[in-house]
Amino acid sequence: MRSTPSEPLLLHNTMRITEGRLDEFKRAVHRAVEFVEQHGPQIMVQVFIDDDQLLAHSFQLYPDSAAILRHWSLSDPYIQDVMKHCTVERLEMYGEPDQTVTRGLRPVATDGASRVTVPRHVGFLRSPS
Secondary structure (H helix, E strand, O other), X not given: OOOOXXXXXXXXXXXXXXXXXXXXXXXXXXXXXXXXXXHOOOOEEEEEEEOOOOEEEEEEEEOOHHHHHXXXXXXXXXXXXXXXXXXXXXXXXXXXXXXXXXXXXXXXHHOOOEEEEEOOOOOOOOOXX
């Protein structure tokens, strides 16, 4: 079974920050998150940065595959700006995206990053009150 509007998708992106680019990376991520907070379809975005290890973890929750496609379309300039300062070490998708999203992830996976799509077993999504 593939993703439906009622099946959320969780994306975990682990990025290796380029040596000497930590401040630029942080500024680019800040601009990107500000943009998607105002215009993006994500339900949630959280970014964690380990300055000492030069690693960043981005968690994004989408309502469905269509929301991921919309995000890619809207946010490409911001994504490109962030990617100037890092490489993707691992990209994990939890849920079952549609074929268009799966195809869109292939370039990241072929660049040496691993991609894991794990089907949901059970769970719920609580809306904030």
